[in-house]
Amino acid sequence: MALNRRDILKFPFLAMAATTIDAKNERDRKKPYSPIPLLQKLEKPLMPPITKPRIVIVGGGFGGLTVAKKLKIAYPDAEVIVLDKREIFMTGPMFNLMLGGIDRVRLDTIIHNRTIPAAKYGYRLIVTEVIDIDRRFKHVYTTKGIVDYTFLVLSPGIAYDYEKQFPHWDSEKITLARTISPAGLIPGEEFLTLLHNLHLVKEGNIIVTVPMGKYRCPPAPYERACMFANYIRKHRLKAKVIVIDSYSEPVSKTPAFKEAFHEVYPDIIEYYGDSIVTDVDYDNKVIHFDYWGPGSGDDGTSMKKSFSLLNLIPNNKANPVIEMANIKTLAWGSAVLKAPTYQSVTDEDIYVVGDCVGYSVFPESGQMANSMGTICAKHIALRLQNRKFDPTKDMPGNICISMIQSEPDRAISESHAITYKNGKWEVEGYIPFDKSTKQYRSPLIAQTLFDWYDGIMEDILG
Ligand SMILES: Cc1cc2nc3c(=O)[nH]c(=O)nc-3n(C[C@H](O)[C@H](O)[C@H](O)COP(=O)(O)OP(=O)(O)OC[C@H]3O[C@@H](n4cnc5c(N)ncnc54)[C@H](O)[C@@H]3O)c2cc1C
Structure with missing residues (x-):
């Protein structure tokens, strides 16, 4: 169907x-x-x-x-x-x-x-x-x-919590991180810097990190990895996207993002789950992280990767x-x-x-x-x-659509229904899967993304 x-x-x-x-x-x-x-x-x-x-x-x-x-x-x-x-x-x-x-x-x-x-x-x-x-x-x-x-x-x-994640960094290093490798979860200058940095990339690694705990828009880092990969493919760059994720697997739309990484971008996206960023050497453009995923051994494995662009998303807080x-x-x-x-x-x-x-x-x-x-x-x-x-008559709901690729346009989606039962909030999520193509990604969801955006902007501003 x-x-x-x-x-x-x-x-x-x-x-x-x-x-x-x-x-x-x-x-x-x-x-x-x-x-x-x-x-x-x-x-x-x-x-x-x-x-x-x-x-x-x-x-x-x-x-x-x-x-x-x-x-x-x-x-x-x-x-x-x-x-x-x-x-x-x-x-x-x-x-x-x-x-x-x-x-x-x-x-x-x-x-x-x-x-x-x-x-x-x-x-x-x-x-x-x-x-x-x-x-x-x-x-x-x-x-x-x-x-x-x-x-x-x-x-x-939200705000960022560099201090908690990197207690060994002084304020100068945090300023460097904010300036050179902005998180891009708060609209404004960070967005423009990321865009500018991306347009300077000719080759090498584009690295996206996924923070620990709660953070704004859980699918955003994974969608961004796909969009960086889309850009690399479109411009035929000799570049790769590396995702350094503190979770074992994508924390949002899990099977759908795994499908995208494995089927759409097997040659471009390299994924490291169970990985904790420990330091960044901005002089030499190298990120250090401990990898605890499969094959890493009891003590984990210390790894490092060079980068042409770093999108360091630190822990978030309210x-x-x-x-x-x-x-x-x-x-x-x-x-x-x-x-x-x-x-x-x-x-x-x-x-x-x-x-x-x-x-x-x-x-x-x-x-x-x-x-x-x-x-x-x-x-x-x-x-x-x-x-x-x-208050029990009005419950919030969520739909969240992530773009996977363009030409042809494909996107994935997840929706959440929130209820309040026995004094507790509960959530049910649903990720649509197209049985006819046997894929999560679909052109219809991609079109729905544009419709959704126009609709919500109209609801807020129109
Ligand atoms: C890259 C990215 C992709 C996303 N994609 C989606 C998506 O596809 N679908 C979706 O539903 N959501 C998405 N989100 C998440 C969404 O943007 C946020 O969840 C949403 O903006 C939260 O709304 P808010 O009102 O809490 O905060 P905001 O919309 O951030 O509003 C907070 C406002 O408070 C202002 N402010 C902060 N501090 C002060 C202060 N001290 N004094 C005065 N003003 C202050 C800020 O300037 C800001 O305008 C995405 C987010 C990002 C970053």
Whole structure:
């Protein structure tokens, strides 16, 4: 039976198992309010006093912009303010396709103008960096001044944890790593640097590392490996892609990525599972790692590889804005929620959506952030009208499509249905397989990727 759109979008089975952080790791730091020491906080108000319910949203990305638009639609009388440190909204989705040299994806595909939906729906967008939060007085401190709130929504995304992964590196070496081998999981300069570095490659190894634990968009490093390989093939470069993975096998869409590595790129992609990056010699362009996979022996094998381009993706953590709010967090730094709502267990006037919802069953994806943002906006709008919200009726869902190759276009997909049963979040995943071609990759899924992207951008910004 061939695949159809319905197959692609349905949600059974389990996935994301390797990204577990248990609730037992939860910690309540109960630290006193502590200002950011290095930045001088501006004590002057940035906004006039509150005259109607003011919802302040930190982060104008997938989660934050969804909340802003949908809240203004559901409750136009709310004053909605989005704070973001960046001028533009650049998306992670589709960026890997740019690396792959896929013609229909250009820089202006992934860059969007947030001022258009802000004007259309009547929310305010302020470009400023949030540097602290004081829940006692409901103050958000920004580099431009204080913004007071009635309810606060946090969707600030992720940060990198080089310090934890490489305790022997000083700040200079970390800066070198960020500059020379950017992770490319946070849109902006990192994307441009990666693209630039790729275009300089004529031969040699392009290396992608996969971090330990939870990280943003689990399929992204594997999709990127395929897109680097697509670029190498397209430009007939004498180059290889080496994946150095801390997991034993691709942690997302496992059989489908294995199929791509073995069947589409057997001559280009070299895969090392169970491998831990130990150091990088930037002078000599060599990466060192311990390999613990098959044939490595009891003590593992120390290996090194030279590189022409290194995409070093370090361990991730929740964005420090969550810590600023001084709410209860999981070990990853993400918020502990009053499940199944997106309210913090510590403070019901603070909501958290997007990648900073760090439960193991929640894939860190734009689709999930959009889904959670939609539910969060509904909850806040009902609360403002003193109406009851039944959180069990609205569950988030995810579909995630990864491009494998172009000309002919092929992509793979996985979807996740999230449920809340007996006081626990649960997830079922489904990876479509085309029985007629006996392949996971398919042209229909590739087309669905472009449709999905247009659809989600329309939902957030249109
Ligand atoms: C290469 C790549 C490919 C991806 N592919 C897919 C895909 O195919 N499908 C999919 O669903 N997802 C994909 N994702 C994942 C998706 O981009 C994220 O999961 C999603 O962006 C999370 O939304 P968010 O709202 O939590 O964070 P973001 O969208 O990152 O938004 C966070 C915002 O907060 C702002 N911010 C951070 N700190 C501060 C501060 N202190 N003050 C003010 N503003 C601040 C940031 O500037 C940013 O705009 C991909 C990601 C990458 C990197």
